[in-house]
Amino acid sequence: MSITAEQAHAVLEEAECLYSADEVHEAFDRLAAQINAKLEGTNPLVLCVMNGGLVPAGHLLTRLSFPLQFEYIHATRYRGDLQGGELHWRAKPVTQLAGRVVLVIDDILDEGVTLARILAYCREQGADEVASCVLVEKRHDRKVDVEVDFVGLEVEDRYVFGYGMDYKGYLRNAPGIFAIKGT
DSSP: OOOOOOHHHHHHSSSEEEHHHHHHHHHHHHHHHHHEEEETSSSSEEETTTTTTHHHHHHHHHOOEEEEEEEEEEEOOOOOOOSSOOOOEEESSSSSSSSSSEEEEEEEESSOOOHHHHHHHHHHOOEEEEEEEEEEEEEOOOOOOOOOOOOEEEEEOOOOOBBOOBTTTOTTTTSSEEETOOO
């Protein structure tokens, strides 16, 4: 299902902008204020869920006002597809999670299967507290039983991209949150 850069550009040109870059940055400011209030003084380990969580984590880290450690975790159900399948672990954290406060940052909460498994993994490794943050949450009733502590923005049940979310491997760097035309 790969596409060319030209095809990705055409998708972006036709897409509907749901949130501008300014609106996304306001959401990052709100998220950071909430996270600062909850995690100040906890010496958290922040885990970025690759690849989608990279952009939100980068924007959030500079807004957090306390010392923290940072690593990544990589588990995916998509592997370039538009629909998720079986969970595949690509990388687990090197830092021990036992006894730590852990904050997991991801790009989107859709059905929540991947995030739920990552949060469960952190708890299984002995984390004292596990908090989660997503830039975007989709509104629909297909979610597994997963609670997210910090949500930046909400979108309807459409295929969205930008700020870490991709379309067929492209457009994670789109300057806003966009929905594919016709979805």
